[in-house]
Amino acid sequence: MIKLEGALYPWRFRLVLVLLALMSGAIAWRIIDLQVVDRDFLKEQGDARSMRHIPIPAHRGLITDRNGEPLAVSTPVITLWANGKELQAARDQWPRLAAALGQEPTTFAQRLEQNAGREFMYLVRGLTPEKGQSILDLKIPGVYSIEEFRRFYPAGEVTAHVVGFTDIDDRGREGMELAFDEWLAGVPGKRQVLKDRRGRLIKDVQVVKNAKAGKALALSIDLRLQYLAHRELRNAMQEFGAKAASLVMIDVKTGEILAMVNQPTYNPNNRRNLQPAAMRNRAMIDVFEPGSTVKPFSIAAALGTGRWKPESTVDTYPGSLQIGRYTIRDVSRGGVLNLTGILMKSSNVGISKIAFDIGAEPIYAVMQQAGLGQDTGLGFPGERVGNLPNYRVWKKAETATLAYGYGLSVTAVQLAHAYAVLANQGQNVPLSMVRLDNKPAPTQVIDREIAHTVLGMLQAVVEEPGGGGARAKVPGYHVGGKSGTARKAAVGSKGYVEHAYRSFFAGVAPIANPRIAVVVMIDEPSNGAYYGGLVSAPVFGKVMAGALRLMNIAPDDLPPAETQTADAKDGKGGRT
CATH class of the missing domain: 3.40.710.10 (DD-peptidase/beta-lactamase superfamily)
Structure with a gap:
């Protein structure tokens, strides 16, 4: 005769029932808690998977000359990027996209193959808004855009060494662009958007933080x-x-x-062929x-000692001076020169003797x-x-x-x-x-x-x-x-x-x-x-x-007024 295990140990059966009831109650309470009491938790989790924050590019500060003429300005451009996974499903569109981007189709296809598993890759950066929009209008799946700024230098090569330039990410790399990068660079803003699981923009929700433009910089350059x-x-x-x-x-x-x-x-x-x-x-x-451009400072030092006066003279003949195995030479044979004469003749011998x-x-x-x-x-x-x-x-x-x-x-x-x-x-x-x-x-x-x-x-x-x-x-x-x-x-x-x-x-x-x-x-x-x-x-x-x-600086070497008047009477100073 076979007896049931539960009949031999009735307390075990009851214990299992109690545990199952407690577990079911806990699950039921958690469901009620999430759906009724703590509803924000699920909402936040859902938003975390669909809400995104995308940066708002900041306008870099203007660089001008001392009179307000622009030397470096920021212009809006479009950067195109792609989701490599999505583009794999639109392979028939690759030649069309390559042609629009101005890229060689075979090389472009190889690049897309290499980035097939990536969800982000740059296609091209710094397009004009018109050009960028024309490519977006092709409606090729997986192709998206980012608004950026690109630096333009109106004076070109004339101010290149002073102003410098920025890199593709709009960071200063040379000249005043680099020296004042923190001053010129703005603070990017932040925009909240709603995207689906494929990363496509569904709704532009709100601006969380406005972009702060960089400060302007006025150079001393005219x-x-x-x-x-x-x-x-x-x-x-x-x-x-x-x-x-x-x-x-x-x-x-x-x-x-x-x-x-x-x-x-x-x-x-245009720095493509930059040396x-x-x-x-x-x-x-x-x-x-x-x-010889520093000889005036040697003369100033001599005058400052009080040992030499402007009329003091130096004999520079015969235009050379031996110092050990070195020979100092003048261009001319020289002679007796005062301090002005030493500068006029640029005499190495004369300035050396003073030194x-x-x-x-x-x-x-x-x-x-x-x-x-x-x-x-x-x-x-x-x-x-x-x-x-x-x-x-x-x-x-x-x-x-x-x-x-x-x-x-x-x-x-x-x-x-x-x-x-x-x-x-x-x-x-x-x-x-x-x-x-x-x-x-x-x-x-x-x-x-x-x-x-x-x-x-x-x-x-x-x-x-x-x-x-x-x-x-x-x-x-x-x-x-x-x-x-x-x-x-x-x-x-x-x-x-x-x-x-x-x-x-x-x-x-x-x-x-x-x-x-x-x-x-x-x-x-x-x-x-x-x-x-x-x-x-x-x-x-x-x-x-x-x-x-x-600079409208008044002349200091004009003939006396009497001479000008006399010339005018003689017909020499009149207009023709």
């Missing part, structure tokens, strides 16, 4: 002067067959950089020995205070400081070379800044690449009388016969400046490259009340001439003449 400098520098580079060239223009009163141009340059709007060498802002990145008398320390101090070989404080990406040597014990050769511009390295910006100090009555004003609303406080680094005296000597270099700067003259204005020619140091080895020179001209105008300092550097002119007075001085003269006119 686009009119930039175009002028660009044209003249390009013409000179072509005329003399030069390898490269740079020009820097500074407002001596405020320290604002009004123009900064380099050759060769590039078009930031890396063309991207360098040589005015800030390339360092060089400035040669031996006063020592290298005063010369070093003046050059350092004028900003040579020092940090400019501009914060420009990649800017180099150069080198102003300071020895514990100065040997005669080191003292002499410092005095006439060898053995130290500077940038074109530093050299222009140093001349701005001389022009500004010996006051050092910090440089700025951004337009200033208030004039910064200057620091007196060179005695006012000494600076005034040296400016008079620089005026003689340009205006007196035999000064070497005649090609830098500007009609109607008194101009002061100094040319320089320096041999190029060999890269990776000691010594200098044969027949390779840099030609300089640095100057200021108008002498009566200096407003502008300009430095021109032309690298390796090869068509015959290479002296700074022949190659760089004409560029300086043309750019300075145009700048003084554009």
Whole structure:
């Protein structure tokens, strides 16, 4: 006779029933809780699988010149992307899509095959809204769009080295775009949308967070002067067959950089065939020995010691000076020269003898205070400081070379800044690449009388016969400046490259009340001439003449009113 297990152990059966009842009750309570009491939980879970937040691109800040002319603007573009899985189901549409995108069908198909398992892949970025919409209108499954912004540079190659450019994601990569990236970059917004399980947009729900546009940036650059400098520098580079060239223009009163141009340059709007060498802002990145352009600062140091006066003389005959195994030479045979004559003749022998008398320390101090070989404080990406040597014990050769511009390295910006100090009555004003609303406080680094005296000597270099700067003259204005020619140091080895020179001209105008300092550097002119007075001085003269006119600066070298009246009566001054 067989007995049931439940009859032998009735309590076990009852226990199982109780457990089943408790489990059923728990499930029932959870269902009631989710559907009635805590309804938001399921709603949130459902939204998490259908609600999405997509970014709203932020408008990057406008970059302008000092007068409000646009240098970098953001324009809306369309970026097309695809769901690789969805596109697999529309293979017959691939040739049509490739043709619309302007891509080779076979290569395009291979790319889609490689990304078949991905839910996101870029098809093309930066299309115009019209072009992007025309492709979307094809209604090809799996093809979607994103609104973005692309940077456009109206001045193109003229301001490329200053403004720089952004990458495809609208992040600064060069120039002021990089230096002020956080300032210019906006804060993306956020939009809530409803999408189905395939990622297709069903409903645009709401804007959760508005995009915040980037801040505008007004540079110190004057686009009119930039175009002028660009044209003249390009013409000179072509005329003399030069390898490269740079020009820097500074407002001596405020320290604002009004123009900064380099050759060769590039078009930031089309960088497909961009050569890396063309991207360098040589005015800030390339360092060089400035040669005779620093002799005015050696003269200022001599005057500052009190041991030398403007009328003091030096015998430079026979135009050479032996220092150990080194020989210092002048271009001319020289003679007895005062301090102005030393600058006019650009006498290495004369300036060396002065340096031996006063020592290298005063010369070093003046050059350092004028900003040579020092940090400019501009914060420009990649800017180099150069080198102003300071020895514990100065040997005669080191003292002499410092005095006439060898053995130290500077940038074109530093050299222009140093001349701005001389022009500004010996006051050092910090440089700025951004337009200033208030004039910064200057620091007196060179005695006012000494600076005034040296400016008079620089005026003689340009205006007196035999000064070497005649090609830098500007009609109607008194101009002061100094040319320089320096041999190029060999890269990776000691010594200098044969027949390779840099030609300089640095100057200021108008002498009566200096407003502008300009430095021109032309690298390796090869068509015959290479002296700074022949190659760089004409560029300086043309750019300075145009700048003084554009800035409406009053002439300081006009004939007296009586002469003008007499000429008018004689018919010489009347209009034709």
